[in-house]
Amino acid sequence: MNENIAVWIDREPTLDEEIGALGEEDVFDMANLGEDRTGAPGVITISTVMGSHGPRVKYDLKTGPGQPSFSVAVASEPRLLARSMAARDLNRRAPAVIDWVRLNHEALARFWSQGAHWMHDEVQTFIADLKKV
Numbered sequence: 001m002n003e004n005i006a007v008w009i010d011r012e013p014t015l016d017e018e019i020g021a022l023g024e025e026d027v028f029d030m031a032n033l034g035e036d037r038t039g040a041p042g043v044i045t046i047s048t049v050m051g052s053h054g055p056r057v058k059y060d061l062k063t064g065p066g067q068p069s070f071s072v073a074v075a076s077e078p079r080l081l082a083r084s085m086a087a088r089d090l091n092r093r094a095p096a097v098i099d100w101v102r103l104n105h106e107a108l109a110r111f112w113s114q115g116a117h118w119m120h121d122e123v124q125t126f127i128a129d130l131k132k133v
Contacts, residue, residue, distance in 0.1 A: 039132030040096035048116040055112035074108045103131045
């Protein structure tokens with residue numbers, strides 16, 4: 001999939017689509033974090049710089065290709081950026097994800113901008129130190 005992310009204005013791209021749109025030279029790290037790590041039911045995907053958008057996390061009900069999802073900006077006042085998830089699920093899940101990002105926004109922003117160059121132990125320490133909601 002070599003589609004440009006800029007054309008995805010009507011829906012949230014899947015993680016597979018985002019990865020497929022990256023160039024050969026793009027380097028990123030990502031991790032899927034479950035409720036045991038975040039306190040929020042479902043899966044929050046964190047990553048280092050990916051594509052041309054700003055820092056964000058992606059939420060899915062479960063892992064796997066083509067899952068409905070939404071993204072939240074990594075900021076002191078996080079906000080919903082995009083979604084492909086049904087409104088009912090979004091309204092139930094988004095508040096916990098937004099709260100989790102608010103609690104961890106400084107660490108997530110550091111991982112976004114610098115994490116692709118961290119050693120394995122640094123990434124594991126970063127993940128272990130994230131706060132739960």
